[in-house]
Amino acid sequence: MGGPILFVEQLFNGISVASLYLLAALGLALSFGLMRVINMAHGEMLMLGGYLAYLTLQVVPGPLGFLVAMPVAFLGTAALGAVVELTVIKRLASRPLDTLLATWGLSLILQQAARNLFGAIGVDVTAPAWLNHVLPITSGPLAGLSLPVTRLFILLIAIVVLGALAVFLAHSRAGLWVRAVNQDRAMAAAAGIDVRRVDLLVFAIGTGIAGLAGVMLALLGPVTPTVGQSYIVPAFLVVILGGLGSLVGTTAASLIAGLFSALVQIFVDVSFAQVLLLVFVIAFIQIRPQGVVASRSRALDA
C-alpha cells in the first residue's frame, strides 16, 4: 500500500511527531545537562499544561483563548517548577538517586491531585476554529496531500521555542551564566556566578516548556491525569539518544526518533513501530554511547 503520497505524508508526520518530542524533551535535557537531575515528574508538567489550557479556555472562551492559554501554561508550570526546585530538588541536588525517588513521588502526587480536582475522566480542550482545518495541496507533484493546520502550528511553536532558547543561551547574560555553569560548576561559582539561581532559572524554564508542550498535546489528544505518562518515555529516549544537555543533540534526536517511527509505520503498525524504535535506540547507543552530540555533562560523576 502507499505510494509517494503516503511516503511524503509520513515524512511530514515524522517531523510533526518530532516537534512534539522536542517540546516534551527540551526541559528534561536542560535540567539533566545542567544539574544532573532526572525529573520523573516532567510528564506531569505536560499534564499540568493541558489542564491550565483547559482552565484558561473556561475563563477566556472564543478564538483567542488558546493564544492566552500558551503563556498562562508556560508561566504556571514554570512557577510550579520553581517551587519544586526550591523545596525539593535544591535540597537533594547532590544525591541523584534521591532526586529520582522524590520526583517520582511528586509525579504520583500531581497525578492524584489532578484526579481529585478534575476527576479521573479527562477534560475537553477543543482546538479553536482557526486551527481546526486542513491545508490542501492541489497542484504540483504532491497534489492530493493535505496538511492539518494544527500540526503545522505545533511545528511552528516548536521552532519558535527552540530559536528563543538558542538565542537566550547564546546571547543573553543569563544564558552566558548557564553555559558557564554547564562547563564547570565550581569554576563558575568561583567567578561569582550565583550557581543556585542559575539552577532555579533553568529548571523553571524547562518545566515551563513542558507546560507549553502540554497545551500542544491537548490539541491532538486527551487531557487526563495520566497523559504525561505516555510522553515521558519518548522524552527520555530522545534525551538519551541526543546526548545529554545539548540543544542540537536533542533536536537531532527528536527528528531521528520521529522520522524513524513515522517511516517504519508505513510498513508495520504503531505497536510494532515502538518496539523497532527501542531496538534502534539500543543499537545506536551501543555504537555511539555518548549520543548524537557528545557532551561533557554526560558522566554522572563529572
Added chain:
Amino acid sequence: MRLAIASVMAALCCTAGRGAVAAHPVKVGVLQSLTGTMAISEVTVKGAELLAIDEINAAGGVLGHKIEAVVEDGASDPAIFAQKATKLLQSDKVATVFGGWTSASRKAMLPVFQRLNGLLWYPVQFEGNECSPNIMYSGAQPNQQILPALTWATNQGFKKYFLVGSDYVFPRTANLILKKHIESSKLQVAGEEYVPLGGTDFSAVIAKIQAGQPDIIFNTLNGDSNVAFFKQMGARGLSPAKLPVMSFSIGEQEATAMGPTLVQGSYAAWNYFQSLESPANKKFVAAYQAKFGAKAAVTDPMVHGYIDVYQWKAAAEKAGSLDPTQVRKAAVALAAQDSPMGKVRFAPNQSLFQRAYIGQLDAVGQFKIIFQSPAEIAPEPYDPLIFPGKTCKPN
C-alpha cells in the same frame, strides 16, 4: 472451596439462628480501574454497581443480609486486577466480585477465580472465545454487537472497511472475526491498524486510512486513545460526517468527555443506550442521576454492571445460598427479568440474551437509535466461522 463452605455456613447459621435479619453483612468485591487510562470508562461502572447494591440494601438486602461493597482499584493494569481479585477472595472473603473492563484484565483474573472458585460478573462487551464456569459474561458476545453492526453496515451499502483498534486481545480477536465475515460476504478490508492501549499518535494510522479510502471505519479503540483518534481525524478534515466511524467502545459518557462535537454523527453499536424509551430505563436513569448528578451520562457497561448485581441477588435467592457454584447454576435457570435494557436472562453458557442496537451520536452526546435487532440474540462465545464446532458448556 473453603471459602464457599464458609459462606454457605455463614448464610445457614444466621438465617437459622436469628430469623430473617442477619447480624453481619455479606461482602462483595467491586473491582474496576479507578486510575489510569481506563478510568475514563470504569469509574462510572463502579458507580452503577454501587447504586444497585444501595438499592438492594434499601429493599432488605440479599437472603436477609445487607451487602457491603469492598471497592478495589484495578489501576488499568491486568497484573493489579489479578492481585486485587486474589485479595478480595482470600483476605476479604467476598461472596462474589463485580468488575473488569478490558479483556486483558479479565484474562488476568480468570485463573484467580478458577483457582479460588470465585465468581466474577463481567459487564463489558468482549471478543468471546472464552468460556469459564467462574465468570458470568453479561457484556455482549461478538454475535450480539460486532456482527449485528457489520450486518447493518452491509445493508447500508458500505463495501470497504478499515479496522482500527487498541493493541490487545479484544480488538485483535474482534477484527479477526470481522475480517472473516467481511471476506465471506465478498466485501473488502481496506486496512487494519493497531495502536498501543493509551497511545495518542494517530498520524500514520490516518495517513493509511487516507491511502486505503474506506467507506467506513470500524473502531475498537479503548479509553483515552479515542479522544486522540477523533481529534486527529478532525484536524485532517475527516469528520464522522465525511467518513463514517462505527465505534464499539464509545458510549454516552465517553462521547460527553470527548466533547460531543468531535464525535457528532458517528455510530456506535451497544446493547443499551441511555435514550431507550422504557419505564424501567427512565427509572434507572433517574435513580443514577439522583445519586451522581443530573448531568451524569449512563452507558451500556454501567447498565450491565447494574444488572449483574441484581442477577446475582436473584440467583442467590433462587439457590438459597451464596456459594459461587450454586449461584451460577441458579443464575442460568432464572426466568427473564425486566431491566433498563429490556428483558434479559442468562443462557446456559453464562452469557446474556440481549438485543443489539445501533445509535448515531447527536450534538449533546446522546444516541439516536437508528436500528435494533428484531429480538434478543442468543449469545455465541465461539464464532462458527473462526472456531467451527466449538461450543461452550460450563458445568
